[in-house]
Amino acid sequence: NAGVMQNPRHLVRRRGQEARLRCSPMKGHSHVYWYRQLPEEGLKFMVYLQKENIIDESGMPKERFSAEFPKEGPSILRIQQVVRGDSAAYFCASSSGQGANYGYTFGSGTRLTVV
Amino acid sequence: AQTVTQSQPEMSVQEAETVTLSCTYDTSESDYYLFWYKQPPSRQMILVIRQEAYKQQNATENRFSVNFQKAAKSFSLKISDSQLGDAAMYFCAYYIIQGAQKLVFGQGTRLTINP
DSSP: OHHHHHHHHOEEEEOOEEEEEEEEOOTTTTEEEEEETTTTTTTEEEEEEEEEEEEEEOOOSSSEEEEOOOSSSSSEEEEEEEEEEGOOEEEEESSSSSGGGGGGGEEOOHHHHOO | OOOOEOOOEEEEEEEEEEEEOOEEEEHHHHEEEEEEEEEEEOOEEEEEEEEEOOSSSSOOTTTEEEEEEETEEEEEEESSSSSSGEEEEEEEEESSSSSOEEEEEEEOEEEEEEE
């Protein structure tokens, strides 16, 4: 079991470009969560998805950010027209069910740098 | 607002000694989970220990134990016999069982182990 796989590990984008971050959950996990970690801060919730559905996107900025978790393939966090303030580490976690009792497994994150 | 506060940005301890990291939280809910996560330089988020709020007994995992004071909303982590591999950022977090399916993290404490 390869765990939660995130790629790329590092991503550099120029201002105005698009960033696509990928997350493959653990085998058998159908719940995916995205968190953002700004430098020297804790992780902050962005969005919670189940297969083909967005369950809670209350932590995601209304503009430029979107997330999907298609029936087949990884979950994608997409940031359009990136700005310097988007520079952060983006973490994905997955679980087999809804609720902390199922346990979260985190990936190693993608560090996005906007230049 | 639901918040988690870690009042110690940095802590250091001598190898083999004991160190306690503090955490307080604010919630009006009665049913929740509390967690301590470790984040080494590799950036991987590793679950250290978990506590269910309805359990009075403090959780322990080998050299790691917690002091959970529900009335005071306090959840400190004690690391006994500190090892060099314990050096990392430590994050306290809670999860509300009923409601939004997300972890709320504190700002973190950077732990240094002195040989």
